[in-house]
Amino acid sequence: MASSVDIASAAAAAGHRQGFWHALLRSPSGVAGLAIVVLLVASAAFAALIAPYDPLQMGAGPRLQPPSAQYLFGTDDFGRDLFSRVVYGARLTLQIGLIAVGISLTSGLLLGLVGGYAGGWTERLLMRGVDVLFSFTEIVIALACIAILGIGLTNAMIAVGIASIPFYARLTHSVVLVEKSKPYFESALSAGAGHLRLIFVHLLPNVVPTLIVFGTLGISTAVLAAAGLSFLGLGAQPPEPEWGFMLASSRDLISRAPWMMIFPGCAIAITVLGFNLLGDGVREVLDPRQRRD
Amino acid sequence: MSAAILRVEGLSVAFGGGRASEVVSDLSYTLARGETLAIVGESGSGKSVSSLALLGLLPQPHGRVTAGHAWFEERDLLAASQQELMRIRGDRITMIFQEPMTSLNPVLTVGRQLTEGLIEHRRISQREADARAIEMLDLVGLGQAKRRLTQYPHELSGGMRQRVMIAMALTTDPAVLIADEPTTALDVTVQAQILDLMRALKARFDASIILITHDMGVVAEMADRVVVMHRGRKVEERPVREIFAAPEQAYTRQLLDAVPILGSLSEQDAPPRVVAAPDTTPTAAPATVLEVADLDKRFAGGGGWFGKADLGVVAMQDVGFALRSSETLALVGESGSGKSTTGRAVLRLLEVDRGEIRLDGIDLRRLGRQGLRRARREMQMIFQDPYASLNPRLSAGRLVAEPMVIHDIARGTELDDRVAELFRRVGLETEHIRRFPHEFSGGQRQRICIARALGVGPKLIVADEPTSALDVSVQAQVLELLLELQQTLGLAYLFISHDMAVVEQMSHRVAVMYAGRIVELGPRRAVLGDPRHPYTRALLAAVPIPDPSRVRGQLPKIDLERMPRGPLVEVAANHLVAA
Numbered sequence: 001m002a003s004s005v006d007i008a009s010a011a012a013a014a015g016h017r018q019g020f021w022h023a024l025l026r027s028p029s030g031v032a033g034l035a036i037v038v039l040l041v042a043s044a045a046f047a048a049l050i051a052p053y054d055p056l057q058m059g060a061g062p063r064l065q066p067p068s069a070q071y072l073f074g075t076d077d078f079g080r081d082l083f084s085r086v087v088y089g090a091r092l093t094l095q096i097g098l099i100a101v102g103i104s105l106t107s108g109l110l111l112g113l114v115g116g117y118a119g120g121w122t123e124r125l126l127m128r129g130v131d132v133l134f135s136f137t138e139i140v141i142a143l144a145c146i147a148i149l150g151i152g153l154t155n156a157m158i159a160v161g162i163a164s165i166p167f168y169a170r171l172t173h174s175v176v177l178v179e180k181s182k183p184y185f186e187s188a189l190s191a192g193a194g195h196l197r198l199i200f201v202h203l204l205p206n207v208v209p210t211l212i213v214f215g216t217l218g219i220s221t222a223v224l225a226a227a228g229l230s231f232l233g234l235g236a237q238p239p240e241p242e243w244g245f246m247l248a249s250s251r252d253l254i255s256r257a258p259w260m261m262i263f264p265g266c267a268i269a270i271t272v273l274g275f276n277l278l279g280d281g282v283r284e285v286l287d288p289r290q291r292r293d
Numbered sequence: 294m295s296a297a298i299l300r301v302e303g304l305s306v307a308f309g310g311g312r313a314s315e316v317v318s319d320l321s322y323t324l325a326r327g328e329t330l331a332i333v334g335e336s337g338s339g340k341s342v343s344s345l346a347l348l349g350l351l352p353q354p355h356g357r358v359t360a361g362h363a364w365f366e367e368r369d370l371l372a373a374s375q376q377e378l379m380r381i382r383g384d385r386i387t388m389i390f391q392e393p394m395t396s397l398n399p400v401l402t403v404g405r406q407l408t409e410g411l412i413e414h415r416r417i418s419q420r421e422a423d424a425r426a427i428e429m430l431d432l433v434g435l436g437q438a439k440r441r442l443t444q445y446p447h448e449l450s451g452g453m454r455q456r457v458m459i460a461m462a463l464t465t466d467p468a469v470l471i472a473d474e475p476t477t478a479l480d481v482t483v484q485a486q487i488l489d490l491m492r493a494l495k496a497r498f499d500a501s502i503i504l505i506t507h508d509m510g511v512v513a514e515m516a517d518r519v520v521v522m523h524r525g526r527k528v529e530e531r532p533v534r535e536i537f538a539a540p541e542q543a544y545t546r547q548l549l550d551a552v553p554i555l556g557s558l559s560e561q562d563a564p565p566r567v568v569a570a571p572d573t574t575p576t577a578a579p580a581t582v583l584e585v586a587d588l589d590k591r592f593a594g595g596g597g598w599f600g601k602a603d604l605g606v607v608a609m610q611d612v613g614f615a616l617r618s619s620e621t622l623a624l625v626g627e628s629g630s631g632k633s634t635t636g637r638a639v640l641r642l643l644e645v646d647r648g649e650i651r652l653d654g655i656d657l658r659r660l661g662r663q664g665l666r667r668a669r670r671e672m673q674m675i676f677q678d679p680y681a682s683l684n685p686r687l688s689a690g691r692l693v694a695e696p697m698v699i700h701d702i703a704r705g706t707e708l709d710d711r712v713a714e715l716f717r718r719v720g721l722e723t724e725h726i727r728r729f730p731h732e733f734s735g736g737q738r739q740r741i742c743i744a745r746a747l748g749v750g751p752k753l754i755v756a757d758e759p760t761s762a763l764d765v766s767v768q769a770q771v772l773e774l775l776l777e778l779q780q781t782l783g784l785a786y787l788f789i790s791h792d793m794a795v796v797e798q799m800s801h802r803v804a805v806m807y808a809g810r811i812v813e814l815g816p817r818r819a820v821l822g823d824p825r826h827p828y829t830r831a832l833l834a835a836v837p838i839p840d841p842s843r844v845r846g847q848l849p850k851i852d853l854e855r856m857p858r859g860p861l862v863e864v865a866a867n868h869l870v871a872a
Contacts, residue, residue, distance in 0.1 A: 182681050191699055192696065192700060
């Protein structure tokens with residue numbers, strides 16, 4: 001009966017029907033984000049071809065050279081080529097983002113699904129537990145994890161992943177509650193569907209789009225958090241070309257060799273921007289509030 | 294009728310850029326002073342959009358007016374600036390929307406919302422505006438007007454909120470009132486009161502009304518003239534009596550024919566036969582499929598941890614009935630009467646506090662998980678909203694197959710064959726098996742739901758308002774499909790509905806529910822033709838009749854407090870009424 005709404009949404013829904021990628025490419029922020037992320041992935045994948053020097057090789061050039069045609073981003077205090085280090089750093093950054101988000105997303109998804117589906121005491125127990133974790137800042141939890149696991153890049157990834165589990169658990173839980181109240185869930189129930197079918201055939205596919213959106217946005221948060229840990233010296237260890245760690249080691253030389261700080265800093269900023277834009281684009285396409293089917 | 298107050302000429306509206314789709318094409322009509330013009334049509338006909346366009350309220354950024362003029366008080370509304378429109382909107386032309394629940398702002402008091410427009414447009418003081426607001430609330434029949442000003446929308450019922458909306462729309466003494474489905478979200482008795490009120494106020498304020506609706510009953514009751522729209526175009530425009538008596542266009546005729554008219558089957562005991570009756574009379578009497586007795590359900594209130602626990606709301610009390618195969622029992626009542634709760638309780642989608650539910654003699658409440666799963670083969674449900682009751686991420690074929698997979702009825706190619714067979718059975722094309730729900734229309738989706746329910750070969754189908762989200766022409770087709778299935782397969786239906794005309798079409802017996810209890814139960818012909826309970830009478834009297842030559846009588850005044858609620862007493866053969 002609400003014909004105006006139907007038609008207005010038809011235009012938006014049309015995008016949804018033409019497939020995910022097609023719709024994403026029609027959103028400006030999606031395109032910009034995708035471009036940056038593709039660039040990042042390309043530099044990670046082809047680092048050996050792009051980088052003119054070995055990122056770990058000391059004395060590849062004179063120490064503390066400003067940017068020039070030969071050393072695009074200059075060199076650091078060990079004479080390593082900064083451009084090569086930044087390019088190789090993309091590998092670590094992508095790893096950090098994907099692994100950390102992977103950990104938090106899957107654990108959060110599991111907790112939220114089980115809690116939301118089961119209801120009753122299971123739900124209360126799980127969600128109150130999550131609430132307790134939620135009441136600490138993520139960085140505090142991450143630091144606690146590092147304290148237990150020990151210093152190192154892998155542990156930093158795990159720590160960042162664990163720290164944002166509560167967020168994804170809460171998110172999943174709320175989406176599950178919404179989907180559970182929809183008639184399609186009840187109709188599956190009345191058809192006699194069992195637990196596994198209800199969870200994995202009916203709930204999961206309707207929860208995943210929301211999580212993809214927030215997962216994409218979450219990669220940038222994870223990258224930033226991991227860079228922060230490395231900056232504090234708790235993550236990447238020398239001589240790894242990790243951007244946060246590179247920033248940290250530039251601190252003392254900030255007035256003599258500002259390029260040591262500028263380029264890794266820009267790399268982090270651009271990466272965060274890229275995933276944020278991509279996340280926004282994905283949201284435009286997948287957000288359940290804009291979905292009309 | 295005097296001169297036209299609003300003249301719309303060649304209005305066209307399009308949505309989307311580029312390959313723009315026109316949703317209203319070349320629409321022209323005039324509205325005379327003091328006239329009610331009904332714009333009717335099915336969803337997607339452009340009836341709402343064309344009116345929103347007049348006030349510059351098209352959904353942005355997709356909607357735009359592509360051609361036309363709308364002359365109102367020597368101004369072209371379609372060429373007016375936003376500022377000019379703002380002065381007209383809410384002052385000279387006002388609107389009433391469908392949802393009284395959402396069109397009032399929940400965080401502002403009623404008084405604030407009522408006076409806002411007045412102060413804005415008339416530049417009068419708060420005190421003068423308050424006085425006017427109180428006067429208006431009295432006029433729309435809300436008692437204790439002064440107290441109402443300080444109340445918030447959640448403190449009022451749906452009908453009261455719609456009265457506030459009407460008061461709001463009339464405070465500025467507008468020339469034109471646009472009412473977009475003003476009673477669609479309301480219960481039928483409340484709808485009748487609101488329609489009476491709108492008629493009375495129109496005469497008093499000498500306003501013109503544009504009434505946008507899909508309900509032919511409301512049209513017949515309210516309109517002076519009717520514009521019929523179909524796919525963005527005007528099909529026909531004529532005075533209301535002529536259009537109902539002798540529609541000129543085929544589309545109008547189809548539309549009117551599809552509308553079920555209460556009383557058209559008052560001479561028959563059973564719904565119309567849509568398949569030829571079998572030659573031999575059935576030897577055995579139809580078996581009782583479902584027996585329900587003494588169901589109670591109370592929804593717990595808040596509290597419990599701190600403070601006193603609330604006693605909660607009674608959703609069902611002493612509900613009992615029986616249903617045989619090939620028979621339809623209609624549960625009718627208004628929102629909150631407990632009819633949907635009863636339907637869900639029967640399927641054990643909801644646990645009751647007390648009572649028995651026997652399916653084929655087996656008490657469902659005593660069954661464990663496995664037993665219940667097996668029992669669910671025998672009973673299936675069709676839901677009200679075919680958009681929400683299909684999982685959007687599964688294909689139509691998988692949705693239809695699902696119950697058969699769950700109960701392991703068929704696998705592999707046999708399953709595929711059965712799904713295809715079901716598609717044909719409910720009138721869907723087998724080529725569409727791989728499509729997803731959003732690629733089907735509302736009626737087709739409801740067919741998918743029906744096919745899904747049929748797959749396991751159930752004996753009982755609980756249908757909760759299965760057609761109330763559908764257009765009338767589609768509703769007629771779905772109802773016929775349901776009848777045909779019942780008459781060939783011997784299904785028992787528990788048919789939940791608020792629409793008395795549909796109930797008359799579908800049912801053999803009727804149970805009327807009020808406040809969680811069955812207050813009248815009996816053969817359909819007896820209950821609708823000779824209602825004994827005051828509530829049933831009020832319900833029937835409030836149904837708008839799609840025939841402008843028949844005037845609905847005065848609404849009977851009923852005293853809800855002193856209405857008899859039970860126990861049921863037999864007043865005629867099988868006809869039980871609460872005493």
